[in-house]
Amino acid sequence: MKKRNLMLIAAFAAILVSCGGKQGKPDFGDDEYAVRTIQSQPIEMQTNYPATIKGVQDVEIRPKISGFITRLCVHEGQTVRAGQLLFVIDNVTYVAAARQAKAVVNSARAQLNTALLTYRNNKKLFKNNVIGAYELQSARNSYESAAAALAQAQASYVSAKQNLNFCYVTSPANGVVGDLPYKVGALVNATNQNPLTTVSNISTMQVYFSMTEKDLLNMTKKAGGIHAAIKDYPAVKLQLADGTIYDHNGRVATVSGVIDQTTGSVSIRADFANPLHLLKSGGSGSIVVPRTNQTAIVIPQDAVADVQDKHFVYVLGEGNKVKYTAVTVDPENNGKDYIITSGLRPGDRIVIQGISTLTDGMKITPITETQYAAKLKKTKAMGADQSDISKLKKDFGK
Numbered sequence: 001m002k003k004r005n006l007m008l009i010a011a012f013a014a015i016l017v018s019c020g021g022k023q024g025k026p027d028f029g030d031d032e033y034a035v036r037t038i039q040s041q042p043i044e045m046q047t048n049y050p051a052t053i054k055g056v057q058d059v060e061i062r063p064k065i066s067g068f069i070t071r072l073c074v075h076e077g078q079t080v081r082a083g084q085l086l087f088v089i090d091n092v093t094y095v096a097a098a099r100q101a102k103a104v105v106n107s108a109r110a111q112l113n114t115a116l117l118t119y120r121n122n123k124k125l126f127k128n129n130v131i132g133a134y135e136l137q138s139a140r141n142s143y144e145s146a147a148a149a150l151a152q153a154q155a156s157y158v159s160a161k162q163n164l165n166f167c168y169v170t171s172p173a174n175g176v177v178g179d180l181p182y183k184v185g186a187l188v189n190a191t192n193q194n195p196l197t198t199v200s201n202i203s204t205m206q207v208y209f210s211m212t213e214k215d216l217l218n219m220t221k222k223a224g225g226i227h228a229a230i231k232d233y234p235a236v237k238l239q240l241a242d243g244t245i246y247d248h249n250g251r252v253a254t255v256s257g258v259i260d261q262t263t264g265s266v267s268i269r270a271d272f273a274n275p276l277h278l279l280k281s282g283g284s285g286s287i288v289v290p291r292t293n294q295t296a297i298v299i300p301q302d303a304v305a306d307v308q309d310k311h312f313v314y315v316l317g318e319g320n321k322v323k324y325t326a327v328t329v330d331p332e333n334n335g336k337d338y339i340i341t342s343g344l345r346p347g348d349r350i351v352i353q354g355i356s357t358l359t360d361g362m363k364i365t366p367i368t369e370t371q372y373a374a375k376l377k378k379t380k381a382m383g384a385d386q387s388d389i390s391k392l393k394k395d396f397g398k
Contacts, residue, residue, distance in 0.1 A: 033353065034352045037349050041295075042292065045330070050284070052209075054205070055201050055206070057175065063087075070088050074086050080177055098157070101161075119143040202277055207285070208267055230252055251271055270287060297340040303350060303353070313325055313350045320365065322360070
């Protein structure tokens, strides 16, 4: 046992000597910090805007008459053409009404013919001085009254036929059938809260998103006008609800002329081709607008101190003293780096790592990031040796 303890003591002493007697302390000077000289670089960026998806034409199909549905001619999601039959509403009452209106027309036409014969005959009698002007005028008035009655009967017949046609509900446009809340046997009328269905033209989808007034003004000023801005606007992408990017790019088509006073934003519409009908009206997603910055200043987020939604960096100044400096960052980032929009210029030198131990005006010894990495690697190795020491201490205690 005594021999074993002597061996442990010897090993323990050897490790202490190899570590320089520092017991695993990192080989950093207390004032050594990694410093980087800021340079600008081109970078591809993107901005995301929440968006809603609508078809070119979303037509609510509502009945113009009251009755029971006797037939459904389509199913949900079916592609239909303009004029294609969708629903049939019970038409017995409307058929009878049309027949009755037609009979009234025939009766009125017969009365008109009789009045016309009487008027013509009275004109001959008046010419031969058989009757007076009063009788002739009476015959003429009867004829005109019969003509008016025929016109009224014909109008009623047209209305009755139209109501009969309304029993056959057709699609007003090409598109895709939406929900069918009413089934065969349901009583429907024009005052129902829900439409019979919705036919959406989804060959091209209109995607709406909002931009702040400030962004719109910047875009308009740079392009020299709203129309030029729309024309020069880059192709946009559509991120779907599952996070994937839609296969086809879109183009900005219109910008609303009114700013929403509640949100301070303006509505913008981008059009996307939808040949496979993947996009559905009423869907949601995000518009992705690409941006290219040729002179971007990009720094690691570890070099930025975030304090109450404000951002600060330590800039190395004269005499190797650091200055606590406010910067503005782009809200879009990749989770690792910040894009600095103001507060730094190319050529500035900032502390990249270890900023939590700095104070404003503190004097440091700047080292390169390569030197910092090498020292960090050495520190980790010494940390491994420290683990061996701890184990030896434990064994020695035994």
